[in-house]
Amino acid sequence: MPLAPTTLKVSGNTAAESYPVLVGNGLLGHLPELLGPSVKKVLVIHPRALRTTGDVVRDELANVGLEALTAEIPDAEEGKHIQVASFCWEVLGKNDFTRSDAVISVGGGAVTDLAGFVAATWLRGVKVIHIPTSLLGMVDAAVGGKTGINTAEGKNLVGAFHPPAAVLADLDALATLPKNELVTGMAEIVKTGFIADERILELIEEDPEDAINPGSARLRELIERTIAVKVDVVSRDLKESGDREFLNYGHTLAHAIELAERYQMRHGAAVSIGLCFAAELGRSVGYTSDEIADRHVNILKSLGLPTTYRNDRWAALLDGMKRDKKARGNQLRFVVLEAIGKPRIYEVPDNSLLFAAYQEIGE
Ligand SMILES: NC(=O)c1ccc[n+]([C@@H]2O[C@H](COP(=O)([O-])OP(=O)(O)OC[C@H]3O[C@@H](n4cnc5c(N)ncnc54)[C@H](O)[C@@H]3O)[C@@H](O)[C@H]2O)c1
Ligand SMILES: [Zn+2]
Known part of the structure; x- marks a missing residue:
């Protein structure tokens, strides 16, 4: 029997800046309640290396009647690019995502940064839930609301503060993380x-x-x-x-x-x-x-x-x-x-x- 998840809570100045961070095993079942009743469509953003997890997340959402789409993006820093953000905006636009829909990131810190930025900018801000899959993503990048991309001028110079609606640090993900990353x-x-x-x-x-x-x-x-x-x-x-x-x-x-x-x-x-x-x-x-x-x-x-x-x-x-x-x-x-x-x-x-x-x- 896996241990029950631990919930840590960021308490910001407003409800929008407050969110739970769950740590444990097998956490995806919590997604529907964390997304809330207003969300009808979800864009799951992940790199190719995390396609399997991305599929599991999408199935989980489809099972509760949500429309779940995928944006597969380039790996690591290659994903933190304005053209990748633009590709994600295009998917959101073509699928009529509204302010009450949501984005989910599945990946390391590069993915949570990019997906957070996409969520911060689409219609001036839609809900994002992070599912960090690297150790750095769990303990650092996914928590705190900083999002961003790289430009020719340097790393992380363009971005926005956009706190997530929740963070799911599912420890099962670490099993496939390369040792050097751990x-x-x-x-x-x-x-x-x-x-x-x-x-x-x-x-x-x-x-x-x-x-x-x-x-x-x-x-x-x-x-x-x-x-x-x-x-x-x-x-x-x-x-x-x-x-x-x-x-x-x-x-x-x-x-x-x-x-x-x-x-x-x-x-x-x-x-x-x-x-x-x-x-x-x-x-x-x-x-x-x-x-x-x-x-x-x-x-x-x-x-x-x-x-x-x-x-x-x-x-x-x-x-x-x-x-x-x-x-x-x-x-x-x-x-x-x-x-x-x-x-x-x-x-x-x-x-x-x-x-x-x-x-x-x-x-
Ligand atoms: N926003 C913030 O507050 C904040 C804080 C720290 C770092 N960051 C950003 O985070 C990024 C670095 O994050 P990172 O170290 O996670 O790097 P990363 O996102 O590039 O991931 C490292 C590699 O591990 C792979 N990977 C991740 N999870 C995996 C898994 N479970 N199984 C197999 N492969 C997996 C990725 O595909 C990638 O190739 C940087 O862009 C940095 O700027 C942001
Ligand atoms: Zn650091």
């Missing part, structure tokens, strides 16, 4: 442990192998705890100004590495290196203890994540970090740890401090 998704879980929930760190330290076993109760608990933190932060801070910035722990350098690697490195791998860098920076300016800084490297290594980076890229990385933060002027800001569960913002007075931390994580 492992790199763990970086966000580790990040969350350091900024908000020490039990996450202990669960991994007790048995790292079990933590990355897709069917384990341990992984389920890690996912639930990570989503709980994001749900809490998002509920308090819907438009990303205050606390939500702490979720960027490790991300300033990570984004610069991704850029330097021309997005050929998985996000979670870059975040893993970025976490080690942030820990070194925190240590060097006296906020983070040696013990906590070392704990970063040990946990990430135990999961098979990278903790060092090539030492000949400083100019490019500094440039990338400055660009990443351009919205806040020229001074670089970092999230550093004062203690586990106690992040703070550190405005770097002198870039030589950053260079010193970079040398510490150098290969």
Whole structure:
């Protein structure tokens, strides 16, 4: 008997910004009640890799008398393109989707971002339900209401806030997720442990192998705890100004590495290196203890994540970090740890401090 699903609730300022996040096994039966009585048509958006799950979702909807259509889109980042959004709008238009109809995403974070954007823009906003199938999608991308596409100017520069009506994190999906995707998704879980929930760190330290076993109760608990933190932060801070910035722990350098690697490195791998860098920076300016800084490297290594980076890229990385933060002027800001569960913002007075931390994580 599978365990009953766990329901976490995002509580926004309005009903439209409030929604449940279900975590468990075999959750598709909940779809009709979550869509509600007004929905007559549903567009299921998924990449080819998730065709089987997409079919199951469509059958589930057809069984309760809903008209369910499919838009199969290109995989991963190829799907986060204006032409793909345009293709989805065309399907919605040709099938007379109204404001009371809905979109469902089935896939990793790329699909939830694209489908969320399509739902945000069609008739200025229709209902969307996310069914994330990657670990990163479950613990990060599907929760929080950020949607977007990539353009020639960069990744995620065009998008909208559009909270979903519900998120179904069905753990059964993880069985087919490639191992490297599972492992790199763990970086966000580790990040969350350091900024908000020490039990996450202990669960991994007790048995790292079990933590990355897709069917384990341990992984389920890690996912639930990570989503709980994001749900809490998002509920308090819907438009990303205050606390939500702490979720960027490790991300300033990570984004610069991704850029330097021309997005050929998985996000979670870059975040893993970025976490080690942030820990070194925190240590060097006296906020983070040696013990906590070392704990970063040990946990990430135990999961098979990278903790060092090539030492000949400083100019490019500094440039990338400055660009990443351009919205806040020229001074670089970092999230550093004062203690586990106690992040703070550190405005770097002198870039030589950053260079010193970079040398510490150098290969
Ligand atoms: N909106 C947000 O708040 C937010 C947060 C974090 C990341 N993101 C976005 O999420 C994207 C990254 O998400 P991702 O890491 O899930 O990548 P992804 O969506 O590209 O998925 C990675 C790969 O795994 C495959 N896959 C996914 N689930 C599978 C399954 N169950 N079985 C087999 N294959 C499966 C996908 O087809 C793809 O090839 C980026 O575009 C990023 O910008 C958004
Ligand atoms: Zn991230």
